[in-house]
Amino acid sequence: MNSERKTHDDDLMVRYLLGELAQEERIQFEEVCFADDQRFEELLAVEAELTDDYVRNDLVGLRRERFEKQLLNTPEGRYEVEFARIITETPAHAPQAAASVIGRQRTHWTAAFAWLPFRGRAFQV
Numbered sequence: 001m002n003s004e005r006k007t008h009d010d011d012l013m014v015r016y017l018l019g020e021l022a023q024e025e026r027i028q029f030e031e032v033c034f035a036d037d038q039r040f041e042e043l044l045a046v047e048a049e050l051t052d053d054y055v056r057n058d059l060v061g062l063r064r065e066r067f068e069k070q071l072l073n074t075p076e077g078r079y080e081v082e083f084a085r086i087i088t089e090t091p092a093h094a095p096q097a098a099a100s101v102i103g104r105q106r107t108h109w110t111a112a113f114a115w116l117p118f119r120g121r122a123f124q125v
Contacts, residue, residue: 013046018066048084055084 013047015021033039051118054067088117 009042010046014050014063015045016043016072017050018063019070020066047080051084052088053079055081055088078080 012029013033014020016026016033021029033043050059050067050069054064054071057069072081
């Protein structure tokens with residue numbers, strides 16, 4: 001994938017995660033993304049980067065507000081932020097601190113995107 005396309009795809013994924021896409025765009029994205037495992041893995045990576053940016057205070061303004069509205073609205077989202085904060089703020093103790101947070105088992109789909117308002121056709125099945 002060339003860097004221009006990757007940048008566009010990353011931006012699209014960020015906009016999706018922050019709830020910035022129009023309904024039709026969101027539906028199309030869900031259909032494409034969740035039909036392709038590699039694309040889904042890329043989305044998870046972008047979500048992790050977005051969470052890290054939030055924890056490091058690199059996410060500002062409206063994007064920060066949208067992140068808080070979308071992600072911090074659920075226990076799963078708060079868990080992801082707490083985990084990222086532990087890893088970011090305490091690198092010397094990260095393995096032990098992370099192990100204490102990981103105590104819960106999460107499924108691939110529900111934990112990663114439980115905070116998103118899936119109303120698209122792809123999720124009505």
